Amino acid sequence: MRTALLLAIPFALALGTAHEARAQAIEVVVEPPAAFIATAAPEYYEGRPVYWYNNYWYYRDHGRWGYYRSEPVWLRDRRAHWVDRRGEYVRHGYVRPAYRGEWHPAPARYRYRR
Amino acid sequence: MKRLISLIAPMLLAAAIGCGGGAPPAQSPQGSDQTAQAQPAADNVAAVGENEDDSTADLADHHRHHHHGGFAMFIAMSLDAIGESPDQHDAIVKIQHDMHAKMQPAKDAEKAVLLALADGVAAGQVDQAKIDAAVAQLATASAGVHDAVADSINALHKTLTPPQRQALVDKLESHLTVWNHANAPDEPTAKDAHHGHIAQLAHELQLSPDQVDKIRESFASSMTQAPKYDRAEAEAHFQAFASAFTSENFDAHALTTGSAVNSHMATWGVNRMVRLYEAAAPVLTPDQRAKAADALRHHANYKRSDSET
Numbered sequence: 001m002r003t004a005l006l007l008a009i010p011f012a013l014a015l016g017t018a019h020e021a022r023a024q025a026i027e028v029v030v031e032p033p034a035a036f037i038a039t040a041a042p043e044y045y046e047g048r049p050v051y052w053y054n055n056y057w058y059y060r061d062h063g064r065w066g067y068y069r070s071e072p073v074w075l076r077d078r079r080a081h082w083v084d085r086r087g088e089y090v091r092h093g094y095v096r097p098a099y100r101g102e103w104h105p106a107p108a109r110y111r112y113r114r
Numbered sequence: 115m116k117r118l119i120s121l122i123a124p125m126l127l128a129a130a131i132g133c134g135g136g137a138p139p140a141q142s143p144q145g146s147d148q149t150a151q152a153q154p155a156a157d158n159v160a161a162v163g164e165n166e167d168d169s170t171a172d173l174a175d176h177h178r179h180h181h182h183g184g185f186a187m188f189i190a191m192s193l194d195a196i197g198e199s200p201d202q203h204d205a206i207v208k209i210q211h212d213m214h215a216k217m218q219p220a221k222d223a224e225k226a227v228l229l230a231l232a233d234g235v236a237a238g239q240v241d242q243a244k245i246d247a248a249v250a251q252l253a254t255a256s257a258g259v260h261d262a263v264a265d266s267i268n269a270l271h272k273t274l275t276p277p278q279r280q281a282l283v284d285k286l287e288s289h290l291t292v293w294n295h296a297n298a299p300d301e302p303t304a305k306d307a308h309h310g311h312i313a314q315l316a317h318e319l320q321l322s323p324d325q326v327d328k329i330r331e332s333f334a335s336s337m338t339q340a341p342k343y344d345r346a347e348a349e350a351h352f353q354a355f356a357s358a359f360t361s362e363n364f365d366a367h368a369l370t371t372g373s374a375v376n377s378h379m380a381t382w383g384v385n386r387m388v389r390l391y392e393a394a395a396p397v398l399t400p401d402q403r404a405k406a407a408d409a410l411r412h413h414a415n416y417k418r419s420d421s422e423t
Contacts, residue, residue: 034161035162035169036163038292064151113417
């Protein structure tokens with residue numbers, strides 16, 4: 001009896017995880033379009049470039065796009081310091097939003113002149 | 115003891131079933147966050163997304179009209195949004211400036227094509243011999259771009275950190291995807307394409323549906339006669355560049371496919387554009403021809419910024 005129960009516990013853990021995976025599969029997170037990656041300035045986190053797009057942080061991993069299902073604290077803090085000066089964004093060329101405090105890379109997208 | 119285990123074990127089993135979903139998330143390399151793979155976008159939205167915003171539209175428009183530097187131009191453009199640190203800024207600006215300066219002969223050759231095309235559109239009849247000569251000049255000039263910028267790319271490799279090198283490769287691949295999309299050989303058959311070059315012309319010149327249909331038909335016919343563009347060649351060059359640039363030892367001079375790829379991209383892109391305007395010119399009204407010619411001259415005199423000479 002004891003042996004059977006002890007064997008059943010890991011199986012039950014896996015079963016529970018599978019249930020969660022099925023529940024989470026309802027949300028479909030699609031990779032950012034190429035035009036966004038081409039023109040958006042990344043943040044650098046955990047030794048790789050990451051991009052904030054549609055409320056997720058995306059990174060490239062072996063030729064595919066992955067994302068953080070929950071926002072890393074460090075990136076959340078960075079994002080909290082972005083100041084999006086929409087009024088200045090209309091001029092063509094790369095405009096880095098102003099930051100409170102020290103300089104760091106901006107999430108602004110570059111706009112090419114026509 | 116056995117009785118105690120018998121009592122506790124079912125409770126542990128029930129807890130395990132309930133808590134399985136709350137297991138620790140997949141750990142990132144530094145061990146704090148859940149990660150997952152994103153779904154690839156459908157082919158028709160992978161380049162520009164579902165809803166084209168201003169930045170995307172500007173980029174697509176750039177890639178429809180400017181081909182002279184091939185991959186080298188993509189590298190220079192990628193530096194516009196690389197996210198450099200303050201101590202890298204001056205070095206990267208200099209490298210980017212040097213790259214554009216070394217691409218100037220190819221840019222001038224492309225300008226000659228655009229101006230000849232503008233004259234032809236304005237007159238309602240394109241001078242094919244003049245266009246062909248200008249395109250040949252562009253092919254030669256763009257073939258020289260890779261060797262001309264190789265030292266700049268080597269300097270860039272030394273300036274960027276490994277994550278920034280990866281970012282540059284990601285951006286390069288993205289520019290290639292957008293450029294392929296903007297210069298697709300099969301646009302004429304995609305009647306529902308809302309973001310293609312024909313759709314843009316229709317918007318800019320206020321074309322009637324009948325004019326659009328005639329242009330599309332003539333363009334499709336013309337493209338069947340065009341020399342084929344080999345995407346696989348560009349993809350192979352990209353893969354070679356990406357592998358080399360993300361390694362510690364990199365020498366742009368060792369990449370042997372750059373000259374051919376740059377020349378082929380430049381000539382494909384500009385020939386496709388020429389064929390589109392050649393198809394449009396006989397269908398346009400005099401006012402529309404004048405407007406289209408002005409737009410081409412505007413692209414011919416393109417400047418990246420107000421300070422560019």
